[in-house]
């Protein structure tokens with residue numbers, strides 16, 4: 554007994570109890586924060602309950618839960634629908650705040666928050682009518698600069714993360730440069746890169762990362778630069794430093810980041826036939842069933858089987874280009890001779906049909922009837938700038954380059970957009 558009493562009175566026991574109390578209150582806070590949070594405005598006693606919409610929630614259900622009566626619920630639902638076009642609520646996305654003049658008072662304001670940049674307030678007037686008012690929040694946009702260098706054994710992804718570039722921004726850079734280089738094959742130690750991207754702020758707090766504004770990468774073919782630019786007609790695109798569109802009419806590697814297992818050559822020993830013959834395309838390793846996207850927009854001119862190519866599809870893109878995809882396990886549904894396809898649309902699936910030693914995509918580009926090396930052929934850009942836009946672009950680019958140089962010297966700065 555004496556021993557137990559000692560323990561109860563000791564400092565250690567108090568520390569343990571305090572520790573448990575802290576842990577329990579943290580858990581309680583986390584639980585409250587997940588489901589709803591209540592805050593009080595010290596100055597005017599206003600009391601706010603914030604709820605994140607969960608799956609299965611309905612607008613009228615959430616309103617009723619806050620003690621609103623049937624007629625008020627109907628009036629609020631109808632105001633949101635007619636004045637703000639809000640008819641459904643989205644789980645884990647939409648947030649709703651219920652405002653009371655003081656603790657225990659009925660809800661007299663409902664704030665529907667579909668995005669950090671929009672608030673729809675439905676307020677009860679003195680006469681008991683519910684009025685809807687939409688507030689758009691204009692983001693404060695910072696142009697943030699990050700740069701890095703590829704180290705031995707690095708991928709661009711690893712080097713990018715090390716340089717502090719957020720994952721979502723990196724994914725956009727991949728897409729943007731996919732026409733210029735292959736991140737699987739063209740990456741070497743010592744290559745430098747930089748990205749300028751948006752960070753969107755509201756009331757001095759960062760809300761989200763925005764779009765990529767400019768990117769530079771020391772590719773094997775030389776430095777590649779891309780800039781985001783808005784044309785006079787309001788359309789937005791990415792252009793290289795000379796104003797050529799970033800989107801090319803064809804992709805060098807239809808399957809992103811697939812490893813090249815055999816390159817284009819006029820002479821090579823055929824792995825199945827054993828004798829030397831030209832390899833008129835590039836082989837990309839990929840597992841059976843991997844979707845094969847069309848390298849560019851065009852029309853299917855052949856879809857069939859032959860002993861060499863197995864199941865294959867051939868697409869004619871414009872006057873001078875055709876692409877061919879071989880060894881498919883199967884064709885995509887609805888892809889037939891004569892079908893118009895979009896760039897990136899799945900036309901079939903990787904397999905090992907025909908003369909093949911294992912699942913891979915054999916890809917050919919044919920220019921004016923002649924096979925060319927997909928990895929080195931100069932590809933035509935689409936959406937190049939017209940004369941007036943180009944002049945504006947070049948001025949914009951020069952100005953931005955000057956600012957980028959300043960940021961390179963002091964990466965802690967940012968551009969106020």
Ligand SMILES: [Zn+2]
Nearest residue numbers: 834835836915
């Ligand atoms: Zn091949």
